[in-house]
Structures are given as C-alpha cells and as structure tokens.
Amino acid sequence: MSDAPALDVRSDICWSDATSITVLGRDLCTDIIGELDFGSFAFLLLTERMPSAAEGTLFNAALVSLVEHGITPNAMATRLTHLGAPESLQSAVAAGLLGLGSRFVGTIEGAAQFVTEGAGRLTAAGDDSDAAVRAEAERIVAGFRERREHVPGIGHPIHDPVDPRAERLFEIAESEGFPTLPIRLVRAVAAAGSEASGRALPVNVTGAIGTVVALLDLDWRIARGLGVISRTVGLVGHLREELAQPMATTLWRTTDAAATRHLGIEAWPAR
Amino acid sequence: MSDAPALDVRSDICWSDATSITVLGRDLCTDIIGELDFGSFAFLLLTERMPSAAEGTLFNAALVSLVEHGITPNAMATRLTHLGAPESLQSAVAAGLLGLGSRFVGTIEGAAQFVTEGAGRLTAAGDDSDAAVRAEAERIVAGFRERREHVPGIGHPIHDPVDPRAERLFEIAESEGFPTLPIRLVRAVAAAGSEASGRALPVNVTGAIGTVVALLDLDWRIARGLGVISRTVGLVGHLREELAQPMATTLWRTTDAAATRHLGIEAWPAR
Amino acid sequence: MSDAPALDVRSDICWSDATSITVLGRDLCTDIIGELDFGSFAFLLLTERMPSAAEGTLFNAALVSLVEHGITPNAMATRLTHLGAPESLQSAVAAGLLGLGSRFVGTIEGAAQFVTEGAGRLTAAGDDSDAAVRAEAERIVAGFRERREHVPGIGHPIHDPVDPRAERLFEIAESEGFPTLPIRLVRAVAAAGSEASGRALPVNVTGAIGTVVALLDLDWRIARGLGVISRTVGLVGHLREELAQPMATTLWRTTDAAATRHLGIEAWPAR
C-alpha cells in the first residue's frame, strides 16, 4: 500500500486549544461572548472586521426585517417535516430553508449583485447624476428582460404601493449616514422595471437587503446568507407555535381529502 | 365532484396587509426594525415576550457562544455541498445544519430538558440544598446510564479542564442576577457523570446553553433551535471563506486518493 | 509551518481510472449496466453480494411498496419547496425526505431491529413454537410500552383491517421460499400490541419492510434507507405532477388566509 497522502488545506476563521477559542484573531470568551450582540458577531464573521455603530445598527435591522412573514411555503415545509421527524428539529428547519431559492429570499443575491456592480460602475465613471443613475437602471432592467428573468428584489404580491420594510431600512441607512447612491439606484431599477412591465413593482424587502449588502460592502455572493440567517430564526419560531398549537396534521389531511375528492374516495374516515 | 373541503388552521405569529406587517402584536416596521437587535428579536419569537435587559444580554451571549468552532463536520459538509451546488447557498447551509443531531449541538435539547425538569423538581420539593442538588444530579446521571445513553452537555474532546464558553456563560448569568439553582444542578450533573464514568466530563457549551434555556424559561423542546440559529451564522461564514480560499476540491481529491490507495489506482492523474 | 498531515481513510465500494469504474469488484460498464436491474443493483450496494432470483424479487417488491401513498406531509414539503427553488429539484426532494423520521417511514428501522433481534433470539434458543413466538412478541411489546414508545411498524390510520401492502409482501416472501419465522414474529407483535393497547394495530407496510430487511439479512441500521430510496422515486413523481398541475401556490395562499382569518385580515387581495 502506498503512503497516506498529505492533506493540504487551510482555514483562518477559528481555532482552539484546551483553554481557549480564537475567532478571527479575537478571544471568543473574553472579547466576544457578552461583549458583542449576536447580529454584530454575524457581521464580524461575514466581513472579518468589527462593525461600526452605524454598521451594527443597519446590519441588525436588515436581519430583523426578514425573520417573519407569517405562513409562507417554507414555514409550512418546516411544520410538515416536524410532523414526521419531531426528534430532529434541525431537519425541520433545514427543510424550510431549502425553499429560499430563486423565487423567494434568494432574490437578495441578485439584487445585491446588481446594486453592487451598478453603483461601482457609476462611481468609476464619476457621474452619479439622476440621469446617469436612471440610465444605469435601465441597462440593468434591460439585461434581465433579455434573459427573460424577473428583476430580483422588486415587486410584492401583498404590499402596495410600497413594501414598508424596504422603506424602513432605507430610512435607517440614511439616518445613519450611509451613502445614498445604492438606494437611489435600486429605486431607479424599481421604476424602470415598473415601466417596462406595466405593473407597479416597488423595491421589496429582499431588494432592500440586497442594497444593505452593497452599503456594508459585503460580498454579494453570500448575500443570500442574510436571508438564510433571518429565516432560520423565523422557522424555529414556527416550530415553537407548532408544538403549542399544531396545524400540520390538519393541513395534511385536508389537503389529501381535497386533492382526491374528484375520485369520490373517503380518505380519512371518521372512526 | 364533492365540494372543496374547508381548511381550519390557525397561526398567531405574524400577519400582514398592504401597508404593514404585525409580529406577535407589534408593528414590525415601526416597533421592531431598528429598535430591537437581532438576538433580542429572536428571543421575542421564541418566547412571545420582550426580553428584559438581563435576558437580552444572556440570550445574545448564548447565541454568540456556539457560532464557531473552526473546522467541524458540519462546516465540512457545507463546503463540500457548495462545491456541487454553488448557485444554492441555502442548500449548503442546510446540509451543514443536518449534522446537528444527537452527537453534536443537538445535545442542547437533552441538557435543557434535564436542567428544566430537575430544577423544577427541586423547587417543587422546596429543598435546594447542596445535598438535594447532588442527589438529583445522581438520579439524572443514573437515568441516562440505565438507558445506555451519554449524558448530554458534558465532556469535550479538546477543552480541558473546563469548556471556557460554559464558564463565561455562567459568569454572565450570575452577574446579571439570574437564579443559581440551574447552574448548580448542571455542575452537579457533570460531577456525578465524571465520577460514574471515571473520566473528567466538564459542562460543555451545549450543556451551558441548555442551562440558559432553563434560566430564560424557554420550552426545552425548541432548545436545539438556539444551536441551529447560531451555527447558521457560522456556516455562512465558512462559505464566505470557501469562496475566497477554497478547500473543498482538495479535500475531495485527497480523500478519494487516500481511500482507494490500497488498490494502487491513480484516481487523479496529473495531466 | 508544520507539514501537511497524512489522511488515513479507506473505502472499498468503488474506484475508477481513466477507462473503467469498478463497484465492489465488478466492472460497472461490462458487468452491471444493462445486466442488472436498478433494484437488484441497490441490493448489491447494501449487502456486498449479488441477489439470488428470490432475493431480487422480494427486494424489488419491498422497494416498490413504499414509493407512493398520495398526498403525504413529505410530498407536500417537496412541492412547497419547489415553489421557492424550482432551479434545485434535488433540494425539493431532500426537503421531502427530511420528514421520514420516527413517525413515518423511519419506523422501518425499529421494526427491522426487533424482528432481526427477536428472530435471532428464538433461533438461538432453538424453539420457534407458536408459544415461544408469542412470548417473544409480548416481551418486545412490553419493552416499547415501558419506554412509552409506540411499537414501530404496526397500526395504520386508513388501512383496515390490514395494510394490503404488508399482506402482499408476506405472500411474496412465502411463495419465494423465505423462512417464515420473521413473519410469524411480526404478526405476533401486532397481535400483542393490539391487545395491549385495546386497538386494532395490524402490521403496516413499514413493519413488513422491516421484516423483509430481516429476511434478506440486511443490517437493520440501514433499514430506513429502503424507505428513503422508495420515497425518493415518489417525490420526483410528485414534482412531475406539480410542474403539470401545480398545487403549491393554492396550498400556500389558502393556508395563510385560513391561519389568520380570525384577525379579519385580507391577506391575498383579489386585484
């Protein structure tokens, strides 16, 4: 048998020995636990730097804004999964997270990308006039339409005329003194998208979080992670309620009965 | 065809209309976003009440303490999953969460249960003397040993003689004025478990978080959710590093070469 | 920096080089693809040996029997997940699989364990008389009741007086000449469980598959894998129908409206 091969990998996030844990160069137990709130620690993990007060405020606000939106498909998937595997809370949460793809929540990623790249181009060109912003927004919208894709981060089935979470996040960003260009750009994209589609498509909460990602200089490729972190809290909350006030069994049996009623079968006999 | 059946379910967490979102009776946009840090909002979702300052501090500290422990099996699963499905960050995180079962992290649940129930029995009996606490701890340990199960929340492969995160959490709980009985009990369980097994088994971080669950009066059945929330942040952090400084491909190829080297196959030719 | 450590692991399932793939010592392309049906290849992977004709028949029958049971909680989780992440079929299937825990399907594991171990004890004792089988069944049922657990693999909410899939599997096992002791034992467990609980609890399909696991000498610790394999096929089938005849959006919106109707909110305005 030949010798065991050498494994040559490296990580710089965290290391530990018998008496301490070090995270990105800081002692977890003396410098972080009890010193840093959870949202700010998440910021540190995602950027490798400590947040300023303004950054901590905006980042926490962004995380808070997506935690809950009531009965969503992913909350339903979590509750239905828990029904079959109550011993594995982590599996029920994971099942819910798996729906955070291109249609819901995952749109943070696309929004973060176009805001980051668009604002970068405007800055590089040295022109952030309204006309330049509008032109950039139109280019962005045209790109999505050419690829027959929805513009991520705009439009909402319920909230009208605006998504109040998006407005609140922008208000916080402005009052905390962040640059306004990314916000102006995403609003211009919503306007251009509305005009192109003939429907009112306001910036929604995922578009606003995508903008926050750009404002905080996070890598847009992990932008979706903010939504994943937020919704994890929401899904654990749904499991708390499911334990106290369950809906999964009723949901299952009613759906089964509804789905096959054209066959005249009595799936769930009352006995 | 018979009529569509009525769906009779109920949820009280969150509801929305065109202009607002309400979470547990509070207006999300005016009362929560920008007003409450992310950790405290998580507390609200898991308890239906606002945290006091002390509760907010302890809960945030508990969430922070489990975010990171370097290269763990779940961080590896997340990185390996991302290699195959980089378009689905949520799937890579979910893959990592699925390992938070009975051996790692999920032990929060068992610890929360025995601390909650044991402290409850001591309180009901009106005797929290050291002798009573020790006797309760011995009963708890005997129960696990009878079922041939490990006592959850004690012992650690690296940290010795104590898990510094556990000590820090207990210190915060004490300085914030929480009752000491749950902490005395979990320490007594660790002592009894060490004696019964003949190995030093200090309270570890999951045992301490289980104790925090009892101190904050959370339902122990969702205790594992705290670990799930924490680790979600850590796993997104590992994806940030994986994008910048990848290890998954090397890990895969070295493992494949190592696993089949006894066959004399050159799986990954250098060409 | 110290040297990269050696990775010392081993696997004997499969290896490949530029021109061939070898699975458990057999050439995949010349000896397996086109020569072995999919179910029989699964048998090989789970046992390291080729099935006899009788084993191939019984194993295929067991896999077939659990593929479909209409609208189940896991089929719903799969459809709801697909709604949010249609680009990731694998995630929708994985979400459905996560519900195959202790309440549904995962019961194969417990049934396989008690049949394997119980039949083993009877054989070791050299007494497979009806009285001995009944006594063993009563011991098994008493064990579950002592631990306040349901006996896995017996009882069904719809099928009455028997689960027709279980009966069909037993019929095949008998006509293919398998030993009858495991089947006699699981029937005795169902009888003892029914008597102890005062309700009719026939052997259900997961109990029968657990019995097949024992008949085929599979390791009971992977018994749940048979259900996972079967349901994967069923869940892909549900996605096929969901694409052609979707239900997820209706399911979501009706559930949201139902869950919050006590608040007098019109969640999904008709506009």
Added chain:
Amino acid sequence: MSDAPALDVRSDICWSDATSITVLGRDLCTDIIGELDFGSFAFLLLTERMPSAAEGTLFNAALVSLVEHGITPNAMATRLTHLGAPESLQSAVAAGLLGLGSRFVGTIEGAAQFVTEGAGRLTAAGDDSDAAVRAEAERIVAGFRERREHVPGIGHPIHDPVDPRAERLFEIAESEGFPTLPIRLVRAVAAAGSEASGRALPVNVTGAIGTVVALLDLDWRIARGLGVISRTVGLVGHLREELAQPMATTLWRTTDAAATRHLGIEAWPAR
C-alpha cells in the same frame, strides 16, 4: 371569525381507501408489487405509462449508471452528517443529495434540455443530415459560451478519452432500437465543445443520461430526478460502509489539524 376557506387542489397520482391503494389507475398490491421491478415502476411514476421492454431496459441502465463513483463530495457530506446525527439516516442522505446541483449530476437537466430541444428542432426542420446535426450542435455550444456557462454533460476529470458509462448507455440504446438522432446530436455537441474550448470534452455519464431522458420522452425539467434517485442508492451504500468501516471522524480531525497547522496549534492532543 370568518369561515374556514375552501382548499381547492387536485392530485391524480395515488389514492387509497381502507383496503386498497391505487397508483395512476393501477392497483398497487395486485398489479404492481411483485409484478414490476423498482426501476420500471419509477418509469411509470415519471411518465404515467408502463415502459415497453426496451424502455424498461434503457431506463434501468441509466439509473444504474450513476449510482456510484466512489468518494465524491456528496458521499463525504453524507458520511460527515451521519457522524453528528446517526439517528437520522434520512438527513445524512438528504445532505448528500443537496450537492447535486449545477456542477455535478444536475448537469443531466441541461443536457436533457438541449438534446430534447435540439433534436426537436432538427426533426421539425426535416433535416437530420450530419451537416444539420453539426450546425445545431455548434449553435448549442455557442449559446452556452455566450452566457459564459459550461456546456452541461461533456468533459470528465478522470475518464479519458471517453466516459465508459456513456458509451455503454449509447450501445444499449442502439441495440434496443431507439432512434439515433439524439445520440448523434450529443456527440456532435461534445465535438463542437471540444473544438471551441481546445480541450477534449467527451460526452460524460450525465450527458448520456440527459440523452436517455430525450430518448424516453421524459420531461427534461425532471431529468435531474434520475440522478437524485440513483445517488440516493449510492449514498445509502456509503452509510452501510461507514457503519462497518468509518472514516468520518478521521476525516474531520485530520482536516481540522491540517487547516489550522499554520498557527502551531495542537487541536487534537493525544491524551
């Protein structure tokens, strides 16, 4: 409170009553279990029709061909997940499936789409000459290159000059009398892709399975499902081996030690 809303959904896959289960109009217990092999039943679920003998052979061969490829990132994710949650075999399998995205296995989907649509265009145009096939292949390759995407289903890091599984599947398709146009097209795409990239990119197993999807007239949108079904069997097989001959702990500890060795930490003291 307003009345519970009506749930109006429909499914036609499977329904059951007290004494029978019906799948796509066939009695599961009398017509399918014991009558149809598992692969052929999967075909029925994915197409709503019974396979001919040739279809059954080709479909089973396609499923068989992707079950195993040794130590892959998804097999590693499954084994690492099992280490933390050994009580939830389904979660370990699900973790492995989550990596079947755009880079591995998920490429079946893209290949199935271009073969289905390309062959459709050639047939509609009434010209399946070599020149027409080559021109269509060049259009397909140009489209992917324009979008800066890899052509799915061609190229392999190990197999050279061809992927032997692909060749075997094409051989079976031809000997079973299937049309040759889809195979000619996918080979022409591989040739065009090789020329455009300057590297040898043979049709790989996922490209061949995508071609089988077209040959069998399956919906390409569920093509990835074939890979998901196959790999589920493979992953259960890896768990069987992991239980008997574990590698996950060694893999974890070696990776942790390797990843942080530049820090001079002794993560896993020998005590």
